[in-house]
Amino acid sequence: MNPILLTGFEPFGGSKVNPSIEACKPHKGKIFNGHRVEVVEVPLRFQEIRPTIVGALDRLKPAAVISTGQSGGEAIALERVAINLADARIPYNCGAKPVDTLIEPGGPAAYFSTLPLRAIHKALQEEGIPSKLSNSAGTFGCNHLFYELMHALDQRGWEIPAGFIHVPKLPSQAVAKPGPSMDLPLTTRALEVVLRVVGETL
Numbered sequence: 556m557n558p559i560l561l562t563g564f565e566p567f568g569g570s571k572v573n574p575s576i577e578a579c580k581p582h583k584g585k586i587f588n589g590h591r592v593e594v595v596e597v598p599l600r601f602q603e604i605r606p607t608i609v610g611a612l613d614r615l616k617p618a619a620v621i622s623t624g625q626s627g628g629e630a631i632a633l634e635r636v637a638i639n640l641a642d643a644r645i646p647y648n649c650g651a652k653p654v655d656t657l658i659e660p661g662g663p664a665a666y667f668s669t670l671p672l673r674a675i676h677k678a679l680q681e682e683g684i685p686s687k688l689s690n691s692a693g694t695f696g697c698n699h700l701f702y703e704l705m706h707a708l709d710q711r712g713w714e715i716p717a718g719f720i721h722v723p724k725l726p727s728q729a730v731a732k733p734g735p736s737m738d739l740p741l742t743t744r745a746l747e748v749v750l751r752v753v754g755e756t757l
Contacts, residue, residue: 558593559750559757560617562608564624564696567599567648574725575623578742585747587754590618597622599696601641601651605703612707619716619753621670622704623746624697626721629735630685631745633672634692634719637701638665642694658702666705668718675752684745685737692719716753720746 561583563576576596583594595611597604612620626632639662641653672688679686692698701719708717722745723737737745 556589556591557616557618558591559587559753560595560611560615560620561592561746561750562595562597562611562620562622562700564597564599564700565648567696568645570728572725572728573625574722574737574739574742575625577739578722578746579623581743582746582750585750587750588757590754590757592750593617597700599647600649601647601653601699602649604696604700608700608704609707612704612711617715618757620704620708620718621746621749621753622700622719623722624700624719625724626697627734628721628723630687630723631679631742632687632689632721633670633676634668634689634697634701634721635672636665636667636690637692637698637705637719638694639663639702640694641699644695647696658699659706662702662706666702666709668705669714670716670718671752671756672718675749678748678752679745682744682748684741684748686745689721692721697721716756720749722746
């Protein structure tokens with residue numbers, strides 16, 4: 556069967572760790588409803604996001620895609636919509652800092668997630684894991700990846716479950732910059748719940 560693609564970002568902003576990719580790594584090779592999980596790390600560099608996700612799609616031809624990234628929030632944030640806009644408050648790792656830039660000129664203004672967000676939210680709540688539905692993935696790398704993912708799927712006519720999820724930063728990251736955090740085992744378990752729910756739809 557075609558795999559489930561799970562992605563996370565490389566570290567950024569001076570941090571040596573990114574909980575999104577670290578929480579993805581333990582799931583590589585696991586099987587959910589017959590579908591093996593493949594994990595891809597995405598560079599947080601403006602010009603490399605699109606070729607990385609498009610390359611992974613064309614190579615793996617996944618049955619579903621769950622992309623993740625780090626946020627400053629207190630819960631697993633299930634993103635509903637990606638917008639065609641890059642406007643970075645802090646530079647991408649390559650130093651690019653786009654302002655009011657279209658991600659895909661000529662592309663639609665927005666794409667909605669096709670993940671079963673309500674079912675995922677319910678399952679996470681039942682597991683005692685803080686989660687919420689979110690209406691904004693921002694305008695930095697996370698939204699950029701989310702939009703490029705959905706745009707590539709739309710161009711190919713692939714109607715599969717796909718979308719983006721934000722995870723909180725780690726407690727160790729909150730030491731230097733105080734704010735909400737979630738420990739890595741809990742974030743990892745949250746992604747396992749997501750994979751289970753998505754797998755059940757395939």
